[in-house]
Amino acid sequence: MKKLFPLVFLLVCFQGFSQEEDTLPSQELTATVVNAQTDLPLESVHIINLNKVIGTITNPEGKFTITASVNDTLYLTYLGFKSQKVRVTNDMFRFGDTKVALTELAYALEEVIVRPYQLTGYLEIDVKNLPINNSYQYSISGLNRSYEAGNKSPSAVTKVLGAILNPADLLRNLFGKKPQQMRKLRKMKDDDEIRNLLASKFDRETLTQLLQLEKVDIEDILNNCNYSRSFIMTANDLQILDAISSCYEEYKVLNRK
Numbered sequence: 001m002k003k004l005f006p007l008v009f010l011l012v013c014f015q016g017f018s019q020e021e022d023t024l025p026s027q028e029l030t031a032t033v034v035n036a037q038t039d040l041p042l043e044s045v046h047i048i049n050l051n052k053v054i055g056t057i058t059n060p061e062g063k064f065t066i067t068a069s070v071n072d073t074l075y076l077t078y079l080g081f082k083s084q085k086v087r088v089t090n091d092m093f094r095f096g097d098t099k100v101a102l103t104e105l106a107y108a109l110e111e112v113i114v115r116p117y118q119l120t121g122y123l124e125i126d127v128k129n130l131p132i133n134n135s136y137q138y139s140i141s142g143l144n145r146s147y148e149a150g151n152k153s154p155s156a157v158t159k160v161l162g163a164i165l166n167p168a169d170l171l172r173n174l175f176g177k178k179p180q181q182m183r184k185l186r187k188m189k190d191d192d193e194i195r196n197l198l199a200s201k202f203d204r205e206t207l208t209q210l211l212q213l214e215k216v217d218i219e220d221i222l223n224n225c226n227y228s229r230s231f232i233m234t235a236n237d238l239q240i241l242d243a244i245s246s247c248y249e250e251y252k253v254l255n256r257k
Contacts, residue, residue: 024069026052027093032062033076036101045078045102046197050085050209053184055193075209077197078102083205184210185245198238207237211244221247 033045041062048055051072058064068074072088081102092098188194188210198206204215211218218240222232225247235243 024071026067026069028065029068029088029092029098030063030065030096031092031098031100033058033064033078033100033102034062035081036103039101042078042081042102045076046193048075048077048194048197048206048210049073050075053187053191053194053210055191055197057193075206076100076102077201077206080105085209185241185248188241189245195238198241199236201237202235204237204240207240218244225250 033042033047034040035042041058041060043058043060043062045058045062045064046055047057047064047066049066049068049072051069052067054067056064056066066074068088070088070090070093074086074088075083076086077083081104084100084102086100188198194210204218207213207218208215213221219232222240222243225243227243231243232240
């Protein structure tokens with residue numbers, strides 16, 4: 001009995017510590033974002049609390065206010081600047097004059113060769129030479145369904161069902177093992193600031209941070225859900241978010257007991 005007492009005491013302390021960590025109070029955090037080279041404030045910088053899945057932007061003075069708790073991670077993005085993660089600390093709330101500096105990116109533009117279609121002027125010939133859209137499924141942000149286009153493969157319908165129902169498939173592994181990340185999908189879709197940010201981005205960088213997935217995982221999910229290569233390469237991040245969300249809802253329905 002004496003040997004059990006220390007063990008019980010440790011378990012109670014650990015449980016109390018965990019509960020205290022999970023229930024850290026949320027406060028309004030105010031900070032300023034500046035250019036690291038010029039120290040001038042940056043307007044319209046997007047800030048996302050990755051833990052609470054909420055977003056905001058900076059005002060003309062570079063200031064922003066967002067709800068956060070100690071140890072939350074803020075993700076800052078701005079066109080032409082390197083994205084940055086900031087861990088929220090007690091000092092940020094205590095002193096209230098936190099300044100975050102973003103560094104400009106240096107881009108090297110590559111030569112782009114534009115090759116127009118070689119049209120003959122004869123409609124019957126030109127129609128045959130134009131590329132055919134083989135996309136079976138594509139998604140339009142703002143609409144609650146997907147659409148079919150192009151020549152449909154006989155196995156297009158069964159392909160996505162087989163992928164989702166396969167126990168060893170990537171979809172099952174990701175959606176089954178990371179339900180917490182997948183639950184963020186609904187929060188992301190409900191936050192206007194996050195949606196506006198994703199609608200203007202095509203690099204999947206913000207999505208990888210929010211969902212804690214790699215870019216290759218996002219592509220594999222969409223491939224297994226039968227989205228075309230052209231959609232995966234050209235869609236903005238908001239359309240990709242809607243596609244993943246739709247695929248996840250299908251997964252839940254098909255795997256409901």
